[in-house]
Amino acid sequence: MKFAIVEGCRQEATPASRGKCPNCGAGVIAKCGTKKLWHWAHSSVRNCDHWWEPEKAWHRAWKNEFPVPWQEVRCVASDGELHIADIKTASGMVVEFQHSNISVIERASRERFYGNMVWLVDGTRLKKDLPQFQATIRSARAIKDAPLSLLMHDRANQLVERWAGSRCPVFIDFGGARPELPLITDDEVLWRLQYARGTNKVVATPVSRSSFVAYFRNDGRLRGYRLPRLRADPMHSPLRGFETHMRRKASRKRRF
Ligand SMILES: [Zn+2]
Incomplete structure (x- = not known):
């Protein structure tokens, strides 16, 4: 715990x-x-x-992005169950920073307990997660280009599969790793995963890390990205899914 009560x-x-x-x-002590x-x-x-999980530098750094009164907030359910939320914002939104693995049962009970919450997951815990995730990005289909949103299967890679069935948005923090997309950004990128209930579909959206902080500090919008026009940019490898999406869009336009 970062905080204890000393003399009130x-x-x-x-x-x-x-x-x-x-x-x-x-x-x-x-x-x-x-x-x-x-x-x-x-x-x-x-x-x-x-x-509670043992606090790493990663947890502490994320907590410190938010005002002190929002950090480690005691939450009590109507049946008396008590837990400490990593972050609870002034508007009641809970942000849980998750480094270690968590069982599906525990995840579901936390989502039920907090209700209005998001997960922020340390994507650097297992070395294989980033290369697997990047391979998924390369084959994913873009279903929206502004903000860029990719469609994935909930078993597309191990990390996405571990969080399958989550009812709350899951943000993955791969540290400073650059996404394998020609995004124009100086900021670090988090990946938001939204699992569609009752299906195997996940929508993955890259969002700017600083906008995540601003958004949950009630100080701005969550910013996604738009890809630059790819054909004019030979520096970047083509995005199969994205190009198909753009071709379909172009052919739809031609019909009118
Ligand atoms: Zn205690």
């Missing part, structure tokens, strides 16, 4: 300090070593929130 205030861990868990009220991020840990039980 939310505070970050400092060496040799003690506080109370904001979730269950039990005693927590500051862990301020050199290997892990400085954090708070329960002094007796492992962790009162069984959904």
Whole structure:
């Protein structure tokens, strides 16, 4: 945990300090070593929130993109169940940062518990995920060109399959990896996956990382991309699906 309650205030861990868990009220101690991020840990039980995963630098960096009062927010269901949301915005939207693997059952129960939520997934955990995802991009069909949206099968690659059936949008963070598309961007790109209920279809949309932050800070729109005209650009490999889409569009136009 990044925050504990010390003398009535939310505070970050400092060496040799003690506080109370904001979730269950039990005693927590500051862990301020050199290997892990400085954090708070329960002094007796492992962790009162069984959904909690050990916090990595990746989690902490993402949390820090948002205002402090929105970080690690205690949420209580009507039946008394308690969990700490990584981010809960002023408008009640929950953003969960997920590094480790999560079972389908746990994922579904979190989606039910929070309702209004999105996932932000660390796409760098497994080395094979990025090359597999890029191979899928190369063969995916573009169903929209502004913003660019690609259609995928929910078993197109292992990462997409792991999140299949998700009811909430899933954003994948591949770190600084460039998508294999001639997108004009200086910003990092996240991939939004939206699984169509009751089908095997997933719509994948690249979005700008900074617009993701701005959007959830209620400070802007989520920005997608438009591909430049490909035929005029021999530097980039052709996108089979996208070109087919453009050809179909062109032939439709010719009919009128
Ligand atoms: Zn606790």
